[in-house]
Amino acid sequence: DTEVTQTPKHLVMGMTNKKSLKCEQHMGHRAMYWYKQKAKKPPELMFVYSYEKLSINESVPSRFSPECPNSSLLNLHLHALQPEDSALYLCASSQPGQGGETQYFGPGTRLLVL
Amino acid sequence: QKEVEQDPGPLSVPEGAIVSLNCTYSNSAFQYFMWYRQYSRKGPELLMYTYSSGNKEDGRFTAQVDKSSKYISLFIRDSQPSDSATYLCAMVGYGGSQGNLIFGKGTKLSVKP
Numbered sequence: 001d002t003e004v005t006q007t008p009k010h011l012v013m014g015m016t017n018k019k020s021l022k023c024e025q026h027m028g029h030r031a032m033y034w035y036k037q038k039a040k041k042p043p044e045l046m047f048v049y050s051y052e053k054l055s056i057n058e059s060v061p062s063r064f065s066p067e068c069p070n071s072s073l074l075n076l077h078l079h080a081l082q083p084e085d086s087a088l089y090l091c092a093s094s095q096p097g098q099g100g101e102t103q104y105f106g107p108g109t110r111l112l113v114l
Numbered sequence: 115q116k117e118v119e120q121d122p123g124p125l126s127v128p129e130g131a132i133v134s135l136n137c138t139y140s141n142s143a144f145q146y147f148m149w150y151r152q153y154s155r156k157g158p159e160l161l162m163y164t165y166s167s168g169n170k171e172d173g174r175f176t177a178q179v180d181k182s183s184k185y186i187s188l189f190i191r192d193s194q195p196s197d198s199a200t201y202l203c204a205m206v207g208y209g210g211s212q213g214n215l216i217f218g219k220g221t222k223l224s225v226k227p
Contacts, residue, residue: 006157033215042202042217043158056214090157102148103204103215105157 003027004106006091012112015081021109023074023091032074033103034066035090043090043105049074050096081113117141120203120218129227133190137203137218140184144205144216147179149188152200152220161201162188193225 004025013019023032031050035043048056049068057066063085065077074091088110092103120137127133135149146165150158162177164170164186170177176189186205190197203218 004157040220042220045214058214088155088157102146102160102163104160105150107157110155 004091004093004104006089006106006109008109009107010110010112012114013078013081014114015083017081018077018079020078021076021089021091021111023076023106024072025091025093025104025106026072027093027095027104028071029093029095029104030071031094031096032068033092033094034064034074034076035092035105037088037090037108047076078111081111083113086111086113118203118205118216118218121221122219124222124224126224126226127193129193129195129225131193131225133188133193133197133223133225135188135190135201135203135221135223137186137205138184139186139205139216141207141216142181142184143207146206147177147186148204148215149175149177150202150204151197152202154199158202193223195225195227198224 007022033048034046037043045058046060047066052068063080067075088108090108091106094103118139149162151161152158164177164179167179167181174191178187200220200222202220204215206215
């Protein structure tokens, strides 16, 4: 099973709202990622968790707050977003080492900020 | 010079054609090479994964890596309309979970019936 699931599929929020995106994988992977993808662009890395610890934060604004409650779950908490934050948010996972750097992506959450 | 270069297309071919998609890269530290297929408004789907120079075949898809030339290719035989999507090459160095997966810009492919 190479499935990464994400909820919700679509999200519309105002600039004063607080919402969360959720990601889950049951492949036993110990690295999980959040990416942001704008139309006609490749995914841009936001955060990396390795063994449930935040290992990379690509200078993402503090209105995005990641959380890794356990090895299978990854959340992205959203607060006071801007319209330019509207994008497809992708979660991915991989198994560190073992030559397993291949990342498996979820279907994404399409976010619209009004 | 960008780390990974990929012609964005768009590329339009008739059904049944052989499609060649290519990426070049400049960082010799890249060890693992991937091709993802992304349908409109969906997440990227892993198609092929290679870590050594040479060819790897999976059904109608063949991934080719030439590390000496820093060049990778994806060939699609007997292309189908269902292959219409954006194809992203991606690569990473060893221990990549601590670093970035570097993507090409993606090539948009359209296969006409």
